Amino acid sequence: MSHKVVFYKWACDSYGVNYYHIILRYNMAGCRRGDLKWPPQNLDFNEADKPNVTQTLLMRAGDVESNPGPKTKHVSHSGNEEDFDDILKKVAHLTGGNMDVDTLGKALGFDPADIEMYIATNIRGQHVTCGGTLKMLRDWRNTQRKATERPALLEAFREIKREDLAELLTTPDDLPQHDLLKSVVKDIKKYYCLNMCTIQADPTNNDVMFEFDRIYTDPTLREEDRNDKTKRNSLLYCNLLKTKINGQSPNRLLVQGGGGAGKTTFCSKIAWDWANDLGFQQFKLVAVISFRKAKNKTVGEVIKSYLPDDNPFTAAQIDEYILSNQEDVFLVFDGLDELWGKLSHRHQINRIIRNLLFMSGTVLVTSRQWRADEICSSTELKKVYAFIYLEGFSVDNVAAYITKFFHQDAAPSQELIDFITSNDVIADNMAPFPIFCAMLCIMWRESNGKRREAMSKLKTFSQVFEEMVDFLVDHYGSKDDFQTGPTVQELRQMIPNHLKAIGEIAFQGIKDRRLEFPEDTFQSCRESMEMGCKVGVLTREKHATPRCDRRNNPHLEMSMVQFPHKLFQEFMAAKYLASLHSSDHNRYERIIADFLAEKLEFRYLLYFTSAQGSDLGLDIVTRLIAQKRNSFMNLFEEDYGTDFIIDVAYESQQQSAAEKVVNQLMGSWTTLVISDSWSSHTLSGFLFIRDHLHAVDSLVLTKGCGRKASQDIAEFILSTASLRTLVIRNLFGPMHYVFYSILADKAQQCKIQNLTVESLDLHDQPLSSRDLAVFICQIPYLESLSFFNNKLHEDFFSKRASIVSSAKVYHNNPLRSSGNNHTSLREFTVDPRMVVALQSTCGDMFDRVEKLSFSFFQHFEFDFLQRVHGFQGVTELTIGDGSIQEPYPSIGEPSSMFKHLERVFPQLVKLTFRIDVGNAILKQVLESLRETRGLPLSFKSFRVLTSWESMEIDGWDELLAIRDKINNENVFRVEVETLH
Numbered sequence: 001m002s003h004k005v006v007f008y009k010w011a012c013d014s015y016g017v018n019y020y021h022i023i024l025r026y027n028m029a030g031c032r033r034g035d036l037k038w039p040p041q042n043l044d045f046n047e048a049d050k051p052n053v054t055q056t057l058l059m060r061a062g063d064v065e066s067n068p069g070p071k072t073k074h075v076s077h078s079g080n081e082e083d084f085d086d087i088l089k090k091v092a093h094l095t096g097g098n099m100d101v102d103t104l105g106k107a108l109g110f111d112p113a114d115i116e117m118y119i120a121t122n123i124r125g126q127h128v129t130c131g132g133t134l135k136m137l138r139d140w141r142n143t144q145r146k147a148t149e150r151p152a153l154l155e156a157f158r159e160i161k162r163e164d165l166a167e168l169l170t171t172p173d174d175l176p177q178h179d180l181l182k183s184v185v186k187d188i189k190k191y192y193c194l195n196m197c198t199i200q201a202d203p204t205n206n207d208v209m210f211e212f213d214r215i216y217t218d219p220t221l222r223e224e225d226r227n228d229k230t231k232r233n234s235l236l237y238c239n240l241l242k243t244k245i246n247g248q249s250p251n252r253l254l255v256q257g258g259g260g261a262g263k264t265t266f267c268s269k270i271a272w273d274w275a276n277d278l279g280f281q282q283f284k285l286v287a288v289i290s291f292r293k294a295k296n297k298t299v300g301e302v303i304k305s306y307l308p309d310d311n312p313f314t315a316a317q318i319d320e321y322i323l324s325n326q327e328d329v330f331l332v333f334d335g336l337d338e339l340w341g342k343l344s345h346r347h348q349i350n351r352i353i354r355n356l357l358f359m360s361g362t363v364l365v366t367s368r369q370w371r372a373d374e375i376c377s378s379t380e381l382k383k384v385y386a387f388i389y390l391e392g393f394s395v396d397n398v399a400a401y402i403t404k405f406f407h408q409d410a411a412p413s414q415e416l417i418d419f420i421t422s423n424d425v426i427a428d429n430m431a432p433f434p435i436f437c438a439m440l441c442i443m444w445r446e447s448n449g450k451r452r453e454a455m456s457k458l459k460t461f462s463q464v465f466e467e468m469v470d471f472l473v474d475h476y477g478s479k480d481d482f483q484t485g486p487t488v489q490e491l492r493q494m495i496p497n498h499l500k501a502i503g504e505i506a507f508q509g510i511k512d513r514r515l516e517f518p519e520d521t522f523q524s525c526r527e528s529m530e531m532g533c534k535v536g537v538l539t540r541e542k543h544a545t546p547r548c549d550r551r552n553n554p555h556l557e558m559s560m561v562q563f564p565h566k567l568f569q570e571f572m573a574a575k576y577l578a579s580l581h582s583s584d585h586n587r588y589e590r591i592i593a594d595f596l597a598e599k600l601e602f603r604y605l606l607y608f609t610s611a612q613g614s615d616l617g618l619d620i621v622t623r624l625i626a627q628k629r630n631s632f633m634n635l636f637e638e639d640y641g642t643d644f645i646i647d648v649a650y651e652s653q654q655q656s657a658a659e660k661v662v663n664q665l666m667g668s669w670t671t672l673v674i675s676d677s678w679s680s681h682t683l684s685g686f687l688f689i690r691d692h693l694h695a696v697d698s699l700v701l702t703k704g705c706g707r708k709a710s711q712d713i714a715e716f717i718l719s720t721a722s723l724r725t726l727v728i729r730n731l732f733g734p735m736h737y738v739f740y741s742i743l744a745d746k747a748q749q750c751k752i753q754n755l756t757v758e759s760l761d762l763h764d765q766p767l768s769s770r771d772l773a774v775f776i777c778q779i780p781y782l783e784s785l786s787f788f789n790n791k792l793h794e795d796f797f798s799k800r801a802s803i804v805s806s807a808k809v810y811h812n813n814p815l816r817s818s819g820n821n822h823t824s825l826r827e828f829t830v831d832p833r834m835v836v837a838l839q840s841t842c843g844d845m846f847d848r849v850e851k852l853s854f855s856f857f858q859h860f861e862f863d864f865l866q867r868v869h870g871f872q873g874v875t876e877l878t879i880g881d882g883s884i885q886e887p888y889p890s891i892g893e894p895s896s897m898f899k900h901l902e903r904v905f906p907q908l909v910k911l912t913f914r915i916d917v918g919n920a921i922l923k924q925v926l927e928s929l930r931e932t933r934g935l936p937l938s939f940k941s942f943r944v945l946t947s948w949e950s951m952e953i954d955g956w957d958e959l960l961a962i963r964d965k966i967n968n969e970n971v972f973r974v975e976v977e978t979l980h
Contacts, residue, residue, distance in 0.1 A: 084149070087168050088141070092134035094165060101133050107156040108140045109346065148298055151319035151348070155357055158323075169320065180313050180321050181284055184303065188285075189275040191306040196288060197272040199265070212272045217401040219262045219434070220394045224387040232389055237269075238279075241362065243386040250386040252355060253364045256372045257390035259567045259604050260435030263366040264290070266390060267334040270364070274330075283362070284328040285321075289349075291335040292515045298348045299331065319348075326361035336367035336375075337601070338566070340513050343374050355384050366390075370600035392432035401434070405441040416444045419452075424706025424736075425459050428680035435565055436464055443471050459684065460651045461604070462611030465571045469499070472536040495535070496575075501525035502532050503576030506569045510605060515566060519559035529561060537572065539564060567604060574608030578616055596623055599644065610652040617652025618660060621645060625664050642666070643682045650685030662692035671698040674713070676732030678703055687712045698725035704733025714742035718749045725754040731761070740771035747778035755779065756786040756829075762793055769793035777842040786829035787838065788855040797837045829853040832864045839870055846870065852905075853878040860915050862892035865900035874905045875938070880914030880945075890917045894928040902936045910941040919955030922946065926962045926974065941973050948978040 095104055098119050105115035114136075121132030141149055150169055157166040197212035222232035223243055235243070243250060257263045267288050273279035274286040289302045300319030307313075322329050331352065336343075343350055351357040353365055353375075365375070375381045393401060399417050406413035420427050420440070430436040443455060451471070458464055473495055477488035505521060508514075519540065522529035532538035540561050563569040580588040595602045610617040624645045631641065642665060649657040672693070674683065687709060699720075705713060713735075717726060743750070755776070762769045773796045776785065828849045830838065835854075839846055852874045854864070860880075901908060913925065922944060929935075929942060950956055963974045 084141075085138075088137045089134060090168055091165055092130040092137060095130070095133050101136070103160050104133075104156070104162075105136055107159045108136070110136065110140070147301055147304075147315040148319070148348070150316045151298060151300065151323060154320060154323055155348070155351075159356075180317055183311055183313060184307065184318060184321075185285060187307045187311050188287075188303060192268075192271040192275045192288070195306075196268045197275070199268075212268065214407075215401075215404050216265065216269060216272075217393065217397050217404060217434075219266060219397070220391040220432075222389045222391060224389070235388060240364075240388075241280075243388070245384070245386060250384060251360070251362045252381075252385040253362075253388055254372055254375050254385045255364060255366045255388045255390050256369050257366065257392070258433070259368060259570075260433040260565065261390050261392045262434040263390055264334050265434060267332050267364075267366060270330075270332055280330060283330040284325070286330045286332065287322070288332040288334065291333060291338040291340075291349075294333075294349060295340045296347065299352070322361075323358065326358055329358075329361050331358065331361060331363045333363070333365045336365050337371035338513055338515060339371070355381060368601075370598075370603070373600075392434060393437060394432075395427070398427075398431045398437060401437055402441055405438070406445070412445060416441065419444075419456070422707070423456060424708045425684060426455075428706050428709070429684060430458070430461070430464060432680075435567060436461075439464060439468050443468065446471070446475060460607075460611065460653060461567075461681075462571075462608050462651050463653075465567070465608070466611075469495075469535075469537060469571075476535045495531075498525075498528040498531045499537070499572060499575050500579050501528035502538065503572040503574070503579075506563065507573035507576045509569060510573045510602070515569065516560050516562045519561055522561065533561070537563065537568060570602075570605045571608045574605055574612060577605070577609050578612035581613075581616055581619070592620070592623065596620075596627055599624070603644070603647075606648055607651040610648050610657070614652070614654045614656055617649065617654040617657040621649050621652070621657045621660050624648060625660070628665070643678065646682055646685035646689065647679075650681070650688045653688075658689040659692050661689055666693065667695065669693075670695060671700065672696050673700040674703050675700075676703045680709075683709055687716075690716050693720070695722055696720060697722055698727070699723060700727040700729065702730050702732060704731045704735050705739070707736040707738055710736035710739035711742060714739045717743065717752070718746050721751060723751060725756075726752045727756040727758070728760060729756065729758040731759075734761075734765070735768075737765065737768045737771070740768040740775065744771035744774040744778070747775045748780055750775075750779050751781060752779055753781050754784040755782060758786065758789055760790045760792075762796070763791040764793065766793045766795040769796035770798060772796060773798075773841050777845060780824070782825050782845075784827035785825060786853075787834070788829060788831035789857055790831075790834070797841050825849055827851040827853075829855060831855055831857070832861075832868065835868055848873050850874060851876045851878075854880070856880060856915065859889040859891060860917065862890065862894050863896035865897055865904055868900075868904050871905055873907060875907055875909045876912075877905060877908055877910070878912040878914060880912075888915050888917050890915075890921060894921070894925040895932065898929055898932040898935070901932075901939070902934050906936055907938050908936045909938050910943070911939070912943045912945065914945045916946045916950065919946075919950055919953050919959050922950075923955060923959050923962055926959070926966065929974075930962070930966050930969075935972075939972055941975070943975045943977070945977050945979055950978060 095101055101119050101122070102112075102115050105118065106112075110118075118132040118136040121135060122129055124131075144152055154166055154169045157163070157169070199210045199212060199215055218237055221235040221237060221240070223235040225231040225233055226245060240253070241249065243253070255263060255266065257266075267290075270280065270286065271288045274281070274283065280286055287299060287303055289299060293305070294302050298315060298319050299322055300315035300317070303318050304313075304315040322331075333349065333353065336353070339350075341347075341350075343353065348357065352363060367375075375385055376387065398420065402416050402420075403413050406416075420431050426440070430440065440455070443451065447455065454467060458467060473491055474488060477491050502522075502525065505517060505525070509517065519529070529538060533540050538561055540559055563572065577588070577591060580591065595606060599606060606620060610620045624641070628641045628645065645661055645665060649661045666689075672686075674686065678686075683703065683705065690712070699717065701713070717723060757772070757776075760772075762772065769792045772792075776782075776787070825845055826849060828846060828851070830853070832854045847870070849871055850873055852871055854877075856879075901911075917925075926942075926944075950959075960976065963976050966972070966974045
């Protein structure tokens with residue numbers, strides 16, 4: 001028998017307690033429930049009353065601290081134990097019937113087999129007792145920490161809707177709520193102001209701390225449209241809790257944002273406003289909790305860690321207050337992606353997020369997208385969560401942040417703003433992210449001309465971090481007190497090895513979702529840790545240890561080490577992972593396979609790893625392509641996962657990776673869509689690989705771009721020999737004016753044959769409007785033009801544009817010989833409100849149009865043709881854009897349309913009417929057409945397309961009758977068709 005067993009048997013004998021009872025408690029705490037070994041004899045009610053010897057021994061050994069909190073009178077630890085045990089006895093007496101015991105047991109987490117054994121213990125011969133139920137409750141209690149047992153039991157009671165039992169735990173004497181609230185609120189507000197809301201915006205200088213309102217800048221918030229999930233509506237911060245789901249204010253909000261988008265600072269803003277009476281005053285308590293600090297803790301335990309030692313309230317009391325006063329509490333959880341373990345675990349915070357607990361309270365959760373998908377993909381959670389997106393800084397707020405950072409030093413502030421504005425790679429990809437914006441400010445403030453020149457060449461996230469680390473090394477090496485250490489050159493030689501050692505710790509932390517490390521974690525690389533702290537890639541803070549650990553050493557403190565931001569940790573981890581590619585390739589193979597299986601979670605780690613060398617970039621891209629080909633989704637969506645692969649290739653900045661993407665992934669693509677769903681990063685990636693795209697026939701552009709991207713896309717349009725179709729439609733944000741300028745200047749090089757310009761808004765851009773007109777009129781091979789629903793500046797129709805275009809049409813168009821004014825345009829779709837202006841702007845380019853379509857919006861006017869002229873060669877005319885709507889309002893008499901047909905279209909053969917104006921008006925249209933004299937002699941066919949619902953509406957038979965009557969006259973033929 002071991003010494004430990006002998007000790008336990010001695011302890012049991014000393015206290016007169018059954019030895020097997022202790023073994024049962026031990027098994028309950030350390031084994032799975034199914035592995036529990038029951039004692040050979042039954043325990044009656046009185047035996048179950050004997051004291052908890054394990055707890056008593058631990059308490060006497062100093063491992064358990066009693067802090068019951070203030071009550072109406074002083075209560076000893078043993079008294080508090082007896083109070084709770086009395087409650088368990090009352091619960092056992094009030095839980096009658098096997099079904100009640102079974103329900104309670106399941107809520108407490110017992111297996112059905114165990115519950116049956118407890119129920120069997122209740123039966124003693126012909127008598128039914130509650131001994132088995134009490135034993136179940138006490139066995140459950142032994143699996144709980146003291147701080148959590150009351151709130152956990154309260155949670156179970158409320159889950160099974162036993163408020164009578166819940167009241168046993170929430171009596172006024174047991175929870176002095178007013179005193180608790182006053183005491184906790186005072187201390188937690190002070191904690192927020194001193195810790196959460198003081199910002200070290202400069203990791204190179206620990207002495208410079210910014211007050212929150214001195215540096216904070218509002219990010220851009222958008223709310224997902226519940227009716228159209230592809231649409232995101234602008235949301236003001238002050239309306240954060242005023243969102244609606246089916247007309248009701250939701251009490252769950254999910255705020256998603258990329259790495260470095262400002263999620264943590266956003267949570268600090270909530271804490272700041274509440275602590276300073278600037279917002280959220282409808283709540284008596286706002287608890288802001290970081291998941292990185294909440295591992296295996298309850299909300300009360302985290303809040304307790306914010307409070308000073310002399311605050312008498314316990315974590316359990318705080319938890320009880322929160323659960324008892326849900327409408328008065330706002331819980332803010334930051335960093336769901338940093339949550340250790342599965343969201344499905346039964347831990348208190350997990351259940352709150354899953355809306356199984358604290359259901360009447362308001363909860364906000366922030367997360368990177370990969371972890372947010374666990375909520376977004378849940379049918380039940382989608383009903384209760386409002387989905388909000390934190391998109392970083394707008395253009396204006398980038399300037400505002402920089403101005404605040406430099407404070408009263410206006411010159412460098414404006415210089416950096418001008419620099420970012422002129423470099424849209426930085427403006428679009430980096431500046432909107434607060435962390436990158438801060439890094440740019442730090443480097444700009446300390447930089448000379450050489451470093452600023454290096455900054456101007458930054459393109460990728462990886463390059464920014466490389467430059468930042470290089471800057472930190474230079475900054476450390478240039479300090480005045482840097483006399484006895486290595487020189488800057490020596491430091492540069494040493495730093496890769498230090499970063500690799502730090503990277504191994506960072507890497508393990510990423511795998512374990514751990515972002516804070518006790519200092520002794522770096523025991524094997526202490527010199528590297530010290531160097532990391534000095535340079536600024538690590539930070540070290542002293543944390544107070546629990547009071548029970550300070551009993552023997554009151555000065556004991558724990559040093560915790562962390563990275564300035566999770567992205568820094570991922571960057572360092574990538575350094576280590578990249579080193580394994582050559583030093584331990586088999587391990588690299590295993591690790592990279594695991595990371596690719598969860599690529600969205602490890603997005604940035606893969607970005608940074610791909611940038612560590614050409615072999616790595618090509619290797620990761622090759623693996624991603626193979627993974628995509630084997631993906632089930634790839635069978636249905638050709639472009640599924642392509643964006644991410646383009647992103648990785650771009651971060652690698654290796655042409656071998658770019659060529660691989662095109663040859664093995666996009667080589668067969670004939671249509672390329674640059675949509676507003678593309679991030680600026682993905683757009684930059686496309687521009688990086690564009691030189692390898694040789695088979696693209698059609699380009700659809702629906703995303704606005706900055707100067708550099710606009711320039712590159714214009715060059716791509718002009719230089720791609722295979723490109724024949726260009727669609728510019730519903731631009732999400734404007735193209736830079738240089739886009740239209742380049743197209744206008746070099747239009748003669750363009751091979752485009754089909755051009756669509758739709759829903760473009762240039763009404764306040766005179767230069768872009770004029771250049772667009774010049775481009776359209778100069779395209780030498782243009783055969784089909786669709787131009788409608790555009791808002792243009794009057795300079796589009798200016799005399800100057802007409803003169804310039806006409807001159808270039810006659811002298812530069814290779815398809816037009818001198819003295820001959822024929823054009824290549826054969827198909828034209830246009831808004832009738834703009835057709836006359838286009839004819840006057842673009843001269844005679846419409847003279848040879850054969851197929852003409854008019855698109856209408858809002859309503860249809862029958863007399864529109866009286867304003868049209870000059871289409872002498874049109875043989876096919878279509879009225880309507882094909883989007884059958886019901887009903888479609890019409891104005892005027894049908895006869896007013898047909899009397900102009902011969903004048904405007906003397907060679908017309910076929911007329912298609914694609915507007916559903918209702919059966920009654922369609923009948924009038926056919927009658928007017930039949931009665932019209934002077935139709936074009938060539939006219940042979942009139943085709944009506946209407947909605948299929950028309951067959952169910954009055955007048956359908958009469959419509960078909962007039963159709964048949966016209967066809968029997970054999971002058972022209974009428975067809976009536978329905979469209980679904």
